[in-house]
Amino acid sequence: MRIWISSLLLLAVISCKKEAETSKNTTSKDSVSMTETQTDSLKSAKNKQTFNFTTELCDNKGQYDASKYSREEIEDTYKLWFQYSSILLNKPSVFKPETLQEVRRDKDKILAKLDKDFAEKKKDLENLKVVNDPYWQNIKAQKIQELAMEYEFDKTEIMAFSDPSVLLNSKFSKNCENFVRALNSDEDVMIDEWRKLRVQMSKKNGSPEKIMDEFESNLHAQNKNEYAIIDLITFGWENCANNNIKRVENDEKMTKAFNSLFIKIDSQCDEP
Template structure:
């Protein structure tokens, strides 16, 4: 009996030594690798990319972005700057005929009030726009703000000038645009001379140049000649000239590339053009 008990104890002792030896034989690097693998396999919400959905002309887009670089609010602001604020910032009357001219003159005060209200809202929108902290986009925001200020001044002056062209004499105008200001505030001969030259320039850019000049001759011989001249010289002359000198962001391929570069990955579903 004693022999059997001693044999059993001896076998258990040998097995314990064997397990201890096997445990010692496992390299430390392997143990560390196992621990790291376990840690890496635990994905926290912070490691997952953020999701930002937006639309363009033909596409519904889902962008995946690094949440350690940008917030969703910053991307929303940048998207507004990139897509929604592209184009005309303020609404104002389109004066291409006598009826529109007369209506603008009649409702000048209301139009100016609406313009100022629209300007104040857009100014506040751009000022409070939170965008990504990247020099390119910060510069685009500054340019958009300057564009709004300049465009508002131009629209305000233009609306007042339909009733009183002399107001243009007190505005800062480049030499290129000043010829229209002088014509609008000169005698009939000089006004017609500049008006005719403007129409000739317009006809060269038109698919039917003769029609442009025929219309000019009809307006020239009309009892409303002065008003027709005011429309052309303010809208197509001074207005277009000053509008071309407004500093504004370039909505080009570079801006498109800069916006899409904010995302790690992009999924898009697009309609046929």
């Protein structure tokens, strides 16, 4: 009888011990699982960073994965996409004889300023650390090439105000030969092409009479040749030759490529 009671007590002790060990192991596994979940959650929250940026009509707040892109890459890609969508170099606009005379007089200073502006903007583009994928790297390379062509174009135009013969062998003069020929011919040919240009301009203007009245007034001015040169270069050759610059098209594809860098974008927009 004593042996039977002792056996029951021993079995009870062993059973309690196993239950305690099982409970301990379960608690330990649950604790590890909860810790891993919390760590993953914290890691995920840390990887989600915010970048604020503006577009034409909107203030935007984009959330991106910091494990994929650095803030510098996001910021510089934004600059390439939006801020450098149009790159203009520092050059004078010539619409009046007074400005034409200044450009001729200060040509060397203007060209030196253009050289400096080009070098600075080229360096800015080259130093952009855009997202490291083929699309954005290619856009960056194309932008640098576009800037170089813009620089060469502007330089050619500035020199042409003093010496129109520089346009004869310019690669930008393709399909603009009529303006180049007129600028390098006698007065009669130049005036005739000038008149044709003004007629074309009047057809595209809301006040065609004003365009032709200006022409007639300038045609009888003492410095009519200067007016002719200004129009034939600024409104003739420049507008025509500008089409020969290969520009990066900031289109819907580029917009989608930029937006795809973000997990989500919240925007507040004004009415167009």
